[in-house]
Amino acid sequence: MLRPGALFWGQEMCLTDKFNPDDAGHQTVKRQLQHGIALNEIATMDEVNRALEVAGFLVEEARDVAVEEGASIVPWYRPMERRHGKLGTALSRTPLGRKAFIGASKLAEALGAFPKGSADVVRVMDRTADAYVAGGRTGIFTPLYCFLARKPS
DSSP: OOOTTOEEEEEEEEEOTTOOTTOHHHHHHHHHHHHHTTOSOOOBHHHHHHHHHHTTOEEEEEEETTTSTTOOSSOTTGGGSTTOSOHHHHHHHSHHHHHHHHHHHHHHHHTTSSOTTHHHHHHHHHHHHHHHHHHHHHTSEEEEEEEEEEOOO
16 A cells, blocks of 8 residues: 555566567567466556556656666676576577476476476476567567556645
């Protein structure tokens, strides 16, 4: 519960203005993200702002901090790209490395060290990382949409 005049800051994963609902590739990335991060829908930045206003907030400031001027020159999705990262991370992002991690998860399941279904979780996480990268590279998705809203006095 916020007092009148209080500020509310938040961060959302959103589709950006570059998302084209008629583009089959964009829709595929969106579906993969929805599945991987367990969201029924991914809002656009405008939808987040409207939802805040419908809830009675005044949106003071809202922006995608991943693309604003002066933002990091390293894209937010870089650690998930296959060609970047430290040796362990880079290995886990190569096709052979991914198969090895899935195989190791299956082995750990068989030995009782991991719960049944762990390899399936590893597969979903891998596909989700690929969707994050695709969404970031195309600019249709951001995990860094930040807003500052005020509850009216």
